[in-house]
Amino acid sequence: MSATTEATGARSGSWKRLFDLRSGDTLTKVIVILITIGTLIYILLPVFWMLKSSFQANVEIRALPPKWLPENPTLQPYENAGRLIPLWRYVWNSLFVSVTASVIATLLACSAAYVLGRFRFPGATLILALILLTNLIPAITRTFPIYFFIQDLGLLNSYGGLILSYVGFSLPFAVLLLRGYFESSAPPELEEAALVDGCNHFTAFLRVILPVSLPGIAAVAIFTFLNAWNDFLWASLLLNQGEMKTIQVGIGDFAQEGGGPQYVNAFMAACVVATIPALIVFLFVQRWLVGGLTAGSVKT
Numbered sequence: 001m002s003a004t005t006e007a008t009g010a011r012s013g014s015w016k017r018l019f020d021l022r023s024g025d026t027l028t029k030v031i032v033i034l035i036t037i038g039t040l041i042y043i044l045l046p047v048f049w050m051l052k053s054s055f056q057a058n059v060e061i062r063a064l065p066p067k068w069l070p071e072n073p074t075l076q077p078y079e080n081a082g083r084l085i086p087l088w089r090y091v092w093n094s095l096f097v098s099v100t101a102s103v104i105a106t107l108l109a110c111s112a113a114y115v116l117g118r119f120r121f122p123g124a125t126l127i128l129a130l131i132l133l134t135n136l137i138p139a140i141t142r143t144f145p146i147y148f149f150i151q152d153l154g155l156l157n158s159y160g161g162l163i164l165s166y167v168g169f170s171l172p173f174a175v176l177l178l179r180g181y182f183e184s185s186a187p188p189e190l191e192e193a194a195l196v197d198g199c200n201h202f203t204a205f206l207r208v209i210l211p212v213s214l215p216g217i218a219a220v221a222i223f224t225f226l227n228a229w230n231d232f233l234w235a236s237l238l239l240n241q242g243e244m245k246t247i248q249v250g251i252g253d254f255a256q257e258g259g260g261p262q263y264v265n266a267f268m269a270a271c272v273v274a275t276i277p278a279l280i281v282f283l284f285v286q287r288w289l290v291g292g293l294t295a296g297s298v299k300t
Helices: 002-019 026-053 076-084 087-118 124-135 139-152 159-185 188-196 201-212 214-230 233-238 247-258 261-295
Strands: none
Touching: 026 261, 076 087, 076 261, 087 124, 087 159, 087 201, 087 214, 087 247, 087 261, 124 159, 139 159, 139 233, 159 214, 159 233, 188 201, 201 214, 214 247, 214 261, 233 247, 247 261
């Protein structure tokens, strides 16, 4: 019996050592490095192809075997993209809609999450259950109800209708995230100290809770911004009139109507322009984004 137990323990220990990087196992490290490199190539190859194609002539893009670097880099594709579609107007439209929806959703989520996280009242559990339920409903099943609702409000083909939709889509997740963040990273003792110093609940919320909760608030704001910026479905349904289109819809129309083989590089250039604002925002706030998501997921 003891021999069998020792053999089983030895096999278990060998498997643990195989997958434990700290054990110094060279083979394991090599396997992990190769898998990581392969994953990075799989993820970044389309981005690299888009970027290099935006500086190439169309002949180079279609060449076989593929040319992985531009032989004669040129900015002409970017000029052609701005000439073929109102590219910068579309970028401005997306920025306006995304930033506005992000600000409104963040303000509403902060207020709702604070109330649900700090106060106990009849129906609070039901409200949380309904908020959670909305996250379980597939977005495509809400297409017709939301479309007709926005139409009845007279907000179809207006920035207001699209912003209202984005705020509604983002609020459930934002409220749940911030509620957990307020409970874990902004303990009630902070408010109690502020109340002793003469604040009421509202001023304590503004002057104490919000400042210490900036990572969670930043995570919610960026989450809402990126969702609105990358959206195609709702922007194409609710805002598809002329130069009011967002960048995602504008690029989609360009690909379907004006993007022939002779404009492949211009299409790639438009895609690069559409990627830059979201990339800049993410690079500046990635530390707050990761910190806000992880802090709000665990209650201490």
